[in-house]
Amino acid sequence: MNRTVSVVRMQLINRQTYIWVPLMVLGGALLVTLAIYAILMNSGVGGPMYGGGAQAPLWYFGVVGIQALTLTFPFSQAMSVTRREFYLGTLLTAVMTGAILALIFVAGGLIEEATGGWGMNGYFFYLPWIWEAGALGAGIFFFTVTMLFFVVGFWAATIYKRFGSVVLTSVLVGIAALLVLAMFWIGQMQAWLEVFSWIGSQGALGLALWGLLLAVVLAGISYLTLRRAVP
Numbered sequence: 001m002n003r004t005v006s007v008v009r010m011q012l013i014n015r016q017t018y019i020w021v022p023l024m025v026l027g028g029a030l031l032v033t034l035a036i037y038a039i040l041m042n043s044g045v046g047g048p049m050y051g052g053g054a055q056a057p058l059w060y061f062g063v064v065g066i067q068a069l070t071l072t073f074p075f076s077q078a079m080s081v082t083r084r085e086f087y088l089g090t091l092l093t094a095v096m097t098g099a100i101l102a103l104i105f106v107a108g109g110l111i112e113e114a115t116g117g118w119g120m121n122g123y124f125f126y127l128p129w130i131w132e133a134g135a136l137g138a139g140i141f142f143f144t145v146t147m148l149f150f151v152v153g154f155w156a157a158t159i160y161k162r163f164g165s166v167v168l169t170s171v172l173v174g175i176a177a178l179l180v181l182a183m184f185w186i187g188q189m190q191a192w193l194e195v196f197s198w199i200g201s202q203g204a205l206g207l208a209l210w211g212l213l214l215a216v217v218l219a220g221i222s223y224l225t226l227r228r229a230v231p
Contacts, residue, residue, distance in 0.1 A: 025056050037122030041121075047121070050123050050127060066153040073231055083229075106135050
């Protein structure tokens, strides 16, 4: 356990990747969004305003997942850290930083509720369909999305380290082809209404739990691939 914690410390040596850059992306997106809300309010736009800028730091965690492997894995092997210790320490770092980001989103949503959308009826953190299950459900949703992006990035990086760019590209193209095939099949079965109805019935919390399951599966695949990855 001590060596796993040491991996966490090693990952956090570069705080820009895990902490400062996500916060800068979040803060920049918030300021730009509030400026747009102010312009729209002065232009006489009525009704609540919702923006998608809050997605920016969540997407960035895919980059964090890639860098967590490519930048530190070779160094960890030179320091005689086992692959299992590196994997657990890196995942623990992502869980910690993802939880912090989720708490920031929840705190921001509560502030927006209390202030009526920053006094402008404009919402950045608070999206009604995500907050249907309350602050806890919203926190779980944001944490899940953060971890899912991180694990996807980490998973892609392990494939690249183990098999190279050709295999990684082939896997990504194959996944895209399967998604297109699935959409074609749904269209042929005229089942889009049922699909959207099922998605709607799950709610944000239900989708978050399915996302956590997917993240666990990808994390397991990443570990199996990492065991034979070349530093």
